Amino acid sequence: MRRDNLRLSTKKRAALKKMSNESGIIAALAIDQRGSLEKMIAAEKGSTTAQEITTFKELVSEELTPFASAILLDPEYGLPASKRRDSDAGLLIAYEKTGYDQATPGRLPDLLPDWSVERIQKAGADAIKFLLYYDVDEDAAINHFKHVFIERIGTECLALDMPFFLELVSYDAGHNDMNSKAYAKQKPHKVIEMMKEFSKPEYFVDVLKVEVPVNMSFVEGFGEDFVFTEKQALAFYKEQSEATDLPFIFLSGGVTAERFQETLRFAKKAGSRFNGVLCGRATWKDGIEPFAREGEEATRSWLKSVGKENLEKLNRVLEVTASSWHDKTK
Template sequence: MKLTAGKLWGLRRMADDAGRFKMTAVDQRPPIKNPIAAHYGSQEAPYDDVARFKALLIELLHEQSSAMLLDPHFAIPRGIGHMPPSKGLIVTLEDSVFEETAGGRLSSEIDDWSVAKIKRMGGDAVKVLAWYRPDASDSVNQHQKDFVRRIGEACQRFDIPFLFELLVYPLSSDAHQTKDYVELQGKKADDVLASVEEFAKPDYGVDVFKLESPVNAGDVPGVGNDGWEAVQSVYDEMGRLAGRPWVMLSAGAGKPQFRNILTHAYRAGASGYLAGRAIWLDAFSQFPDWERIREGLGTESVNYMNDLNALTDSSAVPWHAHPVFKDGGARFTPDDASFRHVYGDFA
């Protein structure tokens, strides 16, 4: 796997100086909008409340982050001024409103938003979430594959890293029905692994995977605890199938559970995390008490990130040292005067 100049630079921008990803997700929409709307007893959350919370996340958590993931609806317009330019900027592209069909979920891009616009505004990477179940209908899975492939091709054209998030979800025949952005209870490790295997194919152009735990978060013991070896073997297989740098998402897991997940992921070769709710959900639960939210983010959330970062420093694999880059790791090529002649026109 060779990286073009733009992708290499974007990946470097997302990581810390040692090549480890410590990334905070601020792009969530339903997990923030829905509780606020419920508080007011309204259909929609007031824009100012959602944007204010996201701006607080950026203001108070950027120091612990190597990069932040922002959305174009709320976080970028109201919060990007709080983020120093020394931090990597990842921008989300997928619409949070998916189409639920009898055969499964259909993803789409945010209206009037694109890879080109993310590149043009100075984004360092494009993030996309796609729901996927190997046993969904053929037409649904083909739609999802085409969706991801289309974005991968655009990221290649504009020479910007493609950070791809995969989530399994309940089909109509499953017991645990929910449309919430939470971990599917009773999920099968085989579904997670098969999904990773599919999108690791070169057709999709994924540069970094953002992956969920292949085992329900509450059942992950943490390395060294009872039963950890069996769980570790599943993580090891996920890392093997990913075949490129990857990070873990929290999917609403609690703080202790997510830390346990990271101990397995790092042992399996993960290069860091891209997490949101595990970091800030406790503080957000104080809404609408803004002072208590600020206090919680500035103390409990920061302390938790410091703990995760220490674990990441000691155990995560630097992204540029991933075996996919062969001997010498990820590096700039060609490293001579021919560069300007061989570098493509991506406009």
């Protein structure tokens, strides 16, 4: 069942407006990474502490949220950073436990044990974000478990009138390398079909946070070894946009800032009606080196220059590529 328009309560609409710019585009910054951020810092200096992870998030929040419509943080390390954000920036807080049990098939989701939607709401969040790994072709019992899991979260958000952002990350249960040429051939099917699934009304999702439908490194004109022509890739972006009636935003997926901006322009060329971004590592990951090697002042200097420039360039691209989510809601 598809919806012609998403019906938003007055409170949810106000929260989404807080997380958007004046054009109704979500230009949000994501730094809810936990285990991966720990590894990135440790890779530069050999080890890291919980306080260092918290401090890096605080610096990013303080220096970059004046140029973002919202910030996505986590309850484990990110709450101090939420207090350092710009007063006009909205706040999303992640609800999922980071990572997954690699010994158990299915990349099964789990919640942070000490948190609920109500507790996150009381911590000052404007919206909830939950990350789900999903393979549309996986065993039906595993996917049924995930369907019910997301129904529960959607219902919890509905009861508390909190916008529910569902982040979907595709994978293939039979392979480990999601950056491979072999997976690039499957990715459009995986991404588009999971968007169709979680656009169903029983999940009460308000905004989808999704991958672009193709690995641009394997698109003609973007990579030396391509599996899709430009025309084929454009068609996948168009099909993705038409697969949902919900507002949807793109995640950066760890690519460079330049590649992500190129990708958004490509999506616009395809006729995609995406509604913004939640951009993480593409904005701030190169700030980890000065943080690990030189300390806070060097990090601030990088954020005030390169980090700010990354966001301003992204905002300029969004102005000419993204569409207002208001067009998809009542």
